[in-house]
Amino acid sequence: MPGDLELPIPYGRQWIDEDDINAVIETLRGDWITQGPKVEEFEKSLAEYVGVKYAVVFNSGTSALHAAYFAAGVGEGDEVITSPITFVATANAAVMLGARVVFADIDMKTYCLDAEEVEKKITHRTRVVAPVSFAGYPVDLRPFLDLKEKYGFIIVEDAAHALGAIRNGKKVGAEADMTIFSFHPVKHITTGEGGVVVTNSEIFCEKLKLFRTHGITKSEEKLTRYDGPWYYEQHVLGYNYRITDFQCTLGLSQLRKLERFVERRNEIAKRYNEAFSEIDNLITPPKVAEEGWRHAYHIYPLLLNGLERKSFFFKLRERKILPQVHYIPVHLQPFYQERFGYREGDFPNAEDYYKREVTIPLFPRMSDAQVEYVINTVIEIASEG
Ligand SMILES: Cc1ncc(COP(=O)(O)O)c(C=O)c1O
Numbered sequence: 001m002p003g004d005l006e007l008p009i010p011y012g013r014q015w016i017d018e019d020d021i022n023a024v025i026e027t028l029r030g031d032w033i034t035q036g037p038k039v040e041e042f043e044k045s046l047a048e049y050v051g052v053k054y055a056v057v058f059n060s061g062t063s064a065l066h067a068a069y070f071a072a073g074v075g076e077g078d079e080v081i082t083s084p085i086t087f088v089a090t091a092n093a094a095v096m097l098g099a100r101v102v103f104a105d106i107d108m109k110t111y112c113l114d115a116e117e118v119e120k121k122i123t124h125r126t127r128v129v130a131p132v133s134f135a136g137y138p139v140d141l142r143p144f145l146d147l148k149e150k151y152g153f154i155i156v157e158d159a160a161h162a163l164g165a166i167r168n169g170k171k172v173g174a175e176a177d178m179t180i181f182s183f184h185p186v187k188h189i190t191t192g193e194g195g196v197v198v199t200n201s202e203i204f205c206e207k208l209k210l211f212r213t214h215g216i217t218k219s220e221e222k223l224t225r226y227d228g229p230w231y232y233e234q235h236v237l238g239y240n241y242r243i244t245d246f247q248c249t250l251g252l253s254q255l256r257k258l259e260r261f262v263e264r265r266n267e268i269a270k271r272y273n274e275a276f277s278e279i280d281n282l283i284t285p286p287k288v289a290e291e292g293w294r295h296a297y298h299i300y301p302l303l304l305n306g307l308e309r310k311s312f313f314f315k316l317r318e319r320k321i322l323p324q325v326h327y328i329p330v331h332l333q334p335f336y337q338e339r340f341g342y343r344e345g346d347f348p349n350a351e352d353y354y355k356r357e358v359t360i361p362l363f364p365r366m367s368d369a370q371v372e373y374v375i376n377t378v379i380e381i382a383s384e385g
Pocket of ligand 1 (some may be wrong): 086109158183184
């Protein structure tokens with residue numbers, strides 16, 4: 001890492017190099033800029049990386065979620081249970097299909113959905129439970145798999161934050177019925193905008209592909225009749241959720257660097273953990289077990305203990321560190337309060353977490369000088385009280 005201190009320091013950003021740019025240019029010069037071979041090539045590489053049979057790429061993580069809920073059969077009157085500490089997209093994608101979003105509180109040991117709270121919310125209408133591997137922490141799926149066995153719903157893991165995370169020796173993406181990842185620029189790899197659903201189910205895979213292209217099929221065995229080579233049929237209501245070939249080329253090039261990116265994220269987080277663990281008014285993020293687990297550290301959520309969040313946030317900004325807050329609990333959004341009647345006080349852990357959280361910079365391209373600057377500045381501000 002270069003040693004010079006570049007300011008300001010954003011909370012996250014992409015790392016695009018000449019390799020990526022040259023690869024994209026080559027695709028742009030070719031015959032296919034969309035619906036071409038790079039799409040399948042990217043899908044194959046992603047499936048291989050995660051260790052699953054199928055990957056279906058989309059033009060965003062949000063459309064990937066929408067498609068995954070569709071493939072799970074979510075419709076009018078169904079319920080989707082998820083965490084209030086997530087980006088609104090996790091919940092919105094269920095509303096798009098006419099479902100009711102049921103929140104369950106988070107576990108303060110992980111900041112992820114608490115399986116015991118989920119069990120209290122399960123009804124005969126529960127179609128999907130969507131745990132979020134928040135901040136890159138790979139949520140333990142075992143209790144959710146047990147609940148699935150007992151009640152029979154589908155697990156869609158929102159792993160937008162967790163590409164490259166490992167739990168129990170397996171990559172995140174290998175255990176849930178379907179898992180989504182996002183390729184937004186602050187994520188582990190980027191395609192500008194983009195996302196993917198990974199799964200071992202051929203049935204889900206087919207539904208995902210149908211949904212991605214207007215609900216249209218050309219597959220002969222599915223057609224009700226056959227008029228000629230031009231013929232296709234629309235069987236369900238789908239969308240144009242396709243991603244381009246030049247984006248997939250960028251994704252392929254980025255995927256080759258993923259291990260290095262995730263390792264660097266872990267290296268920075270380790271420095272932060274060491275530096276902040278002795279500071280009384282700072283709480284470092286949940287850690288994973290050493291053996292067989294790996295955090296993906298999409299973000300570094302620092303919790304303040306007795307410090308005023310707003311003033312901490314502005315003091316960082318004055319010193320050219322650009323923090324964020326992840327997230328405003330989704331049940332507190334006016335839309336969710338109006339649509340489903342949620343109120344302040346409904347999810348005490350999520351609300352307590354939100355009031356105390358500040359996301360400090362963490363991205364693979366951060367220089368050591370930037371990391372040290374963030375550490376020194378955070379400690380200085382924390383000691384001001
Ligand atoms: C947890 C989570 N889920 C879903 C999404 C949606 O992904 P995208 O921005 O690619 O649509 C995001 C994006 O930030 C996210 O953080």
